[in-house]
Amino acid sequence: MTTTTPTQSAQKTALLIGASRGLGYAMAEELLKRAWHVMGTVRGSAQTPLHALAQRHPGRVDIEHVDITMPDHIAALRSRLDGRTFDLLFVNAGVTNNQSETIGEVSTEEFTRVMVTNALSPMRVLEALYDRVADGGTIGVMSSGQGSVANNTNGMREVYRGSKAALNMFMRSFAARHGADRHPMVLMAPGWVRTDMGGSDAPLTIEDSIPNVVNTLLAVHGNPGLQYLDYLGRTVPW
Ligand code: NAP
16 A cells, blocks of 8 residues: 655645756756755757756656657647646746847848747747646746846847747736636746856856745745746846
8 A cells, every 4th residue: 555644745846848957957956955846858868967866866856858849749748747737837948049149130040949949939838738737836937137128228139038028928928818727927037147058157156046046936836927037036127
């Protein structure tokens, strides 16, 4: 007979989309420290830091596979998750491009790559996996401070900014459509962080950002509706 201790039955589970490395991986590591169970996704078959994390924490990390730009991958992931629910669904995956390239210079292919990956694909993931979020569970997406229209006074990173602003707008529509369901929803601005994407000039380390990102995501529990927040829990102007 299987017995379940109170601790096990109360354990929270997160699904992190894009947890192979960088900020998504660090979120997985941080949630483990807080006694969560984590399912993290990677793409491809290569070993990643997430695989090593799973080995260091036997039974506490599940690894799944999805390339968020591939609708058939999303559908297959959704069907593999039948019967599972999550207390936190967070889509972290994203890409950037040459930050000095203006909207007048970018090729249609590059524009499409960034917009499809950063704006369309996270929303497709949320649409597909929404019914896997537990009652009152939190839905999050990694946006960026660069996605703020109000704060864009100096340009730069034009295409990336546009992709995150579009993501923010799609999330507002999603939240409006699902308002009655009373899920807390967060568009997260993690700060400029030293990762492969953020580069070595970024002022924040992963340790500066991610424990605070997780604090902020956990703090919205019980507060339904969409917020655009930075890693310290401060509201970012749209
Ligand atoms: P990163 O080190 O480049 O990691 C990007 C992550 O996204 C990797 O796990 C990558 O998986 C995954 N990914 C990319 N395209 C994907 C796809 N099509 N399907 C599935 N996964 C995909 O970047 P990061 O700095 O950790 O950034 C993570 C998120 O934070 C992004 O959304 C980014 O825009 C946002 N952000 C970052 C900063 C910053 O300063 N670093 C600031 C604001 C916002 P692979 O390993 O398979 O490539």
